[in-house]
Amino acid sequence: MSSPSAAPGPAPSGSAPLSLCAREPHVPAERLVAEMVPPPRFDSVRFGTYVPDPAQPSQREAVRVLEDFAAGLGGRPAGGGRRGLFGFGRAPKAPAGPRGVYLDGGYGVGKTHLLASLWHAAPAEPSRKAFGTFVELTNLVGALGFQQTVRTLSGHALLCIDEFELDDPGDTVLVSTLLSRLVEAGVALAATSNTLPGKLGEGRFAAADFLREIQGLSAHFRTLRIDGEDYRHRGLPEAPAPFTEERVTAAARATEGASLDAFDALLDHLAKVHPSRYGALTDGLGAVCLTGVRPVPDQSTALRLVVLADRLYDREVPVLASGVPFDRLFSEDMLEGGYRKKYFRAISRLTALARDGARLVEPPRD
Incomplete structure (x- = not known):
């Protein structure tokens, strides 16, 4: 890159x-894996460089929640394994609730800035953190194959997925299965999107026919709504x-x-x-x-x-x-x-x- x-x-x-x-x-596939880091525009962003709009309290709240989320990622044992709520510490025998955080909001409210800040703040080594767009993640599966992608990402502490969208039924089933496998392996998830998890695929294909998969995806995340206008303008x-x-x-x-x-x-x-x-x-x-x-x-x-x-x-x-x-x-x-x-x-x-x-x-x- x-x-x-x-x-x-x-x-x-x-x-x-x-x-x-x-x-x-x-x-080559190796480059796809090596480049799963925040892109150059977001090399130097941090939670401290995010400027919440004073008129939008949800932006400041998102920073607080994500800082706590990042701090809790340090509790994962080196060997991986299941974890508790949001991927922190040791998992109870019957873990309940979402294991990731999902930033929902319009374009230009700083979701990618916050997602990259989470990646930088997470205490794991860079080699145990992955950051990519939804398209790049599906492309990685295409390059490595499903099982190899699971093996490659299962040792990670954190997977950040930017611009999470479902454009066709195949993506729905693929990503639902992949994320379920990664959560079982103890990987914490974070994602951004302009669409609520339960609404993914709506208007693109017959999402109702794949409701089980979409609901399964939604169950992995706690949704944080980020309101505001496009900061670029x-x-x-x-x-x-x-x-x-x-x-x-x-x-x-x-x-x-x-x-x-x-x-x-x-x-x-x-x-x-x-x-x-x-x-x-x-x-x-x-x-x-x-x-x-x-x-x-x-x-x-x-x-x-x-x-x-x-x-x-x-x-x-x-x-x-x-x-x-x-x-x-x-x-x-x-x-x-x-x-x-x-x-x-x-x-x-x-x-x-x-x-x-x-x-x-x-x-x-x-």
Whole structure:
């Protein structure tokens, strides 16, 4: 996983920018496991750096509960085994109640900040803590196989799952079974989502047919509701308007490590790269420059773009674009459908990255 560098400096005059469409990364399973740590954007976050909104007491309460949760993780015996409530200490003969904590709230209220802070605060060695998005977790199962994933994660003290979502019935059964096995092995769980555990999958597939699995997932967690507005836009101006194609191209040529791609070509390329490799796709980038941004044509394409937006945001890669503004990427039908929270999160994150990208364009000279 590449760490973000300082603000990109000017590249040699006339140098050709990189292209995401020319990249076909191969990601070995060992890298997937090694990279299950908080992404670069959240390397230095801690509970003390989280700034609760004074108007939202649930934010301060979440910090208190998670600090207690982290402190209790130090009681796990080295050999693993079952534990008590929330994974602390020795388990009673008939443990009851949830064994994890689930942060529910809208996009931009700091859930990932808090989840990463929990990972950092947990007293276990880094090798015994895992942090990844829901997509990365399912990709790990695909790369290692179910049994090997259970063996790999069972020795951990803590598994943090960001952006917990269920997009299809197969994921529901897979994750329900995996987490049950890990809880039995004594692994403490923490997750974030924009959807309550009992509502996972709603609007995406016939969730009622998989109610037992969904209820089983919900039973693993104590839910903490975090209210508030998107901190990325709190008191900030609106997202910058898209630039002209000429200015985007010029900035790509002048910025070290920048990529330059036509938006349609990038969408086609994403369809050929497994989402587990989108992080590697962005390795070493100083900025992503896109020309001809337009509304995405269908839901499958839109969901792939959401994953790319998450990886760019995690790695703090500025985005500079021509075409339509990012708040027009997704149709009204998409924004009102079952994946609407994912789309709003992507818009929020791309807007934040667009503000960063605007700094790469020098103001026009008179």
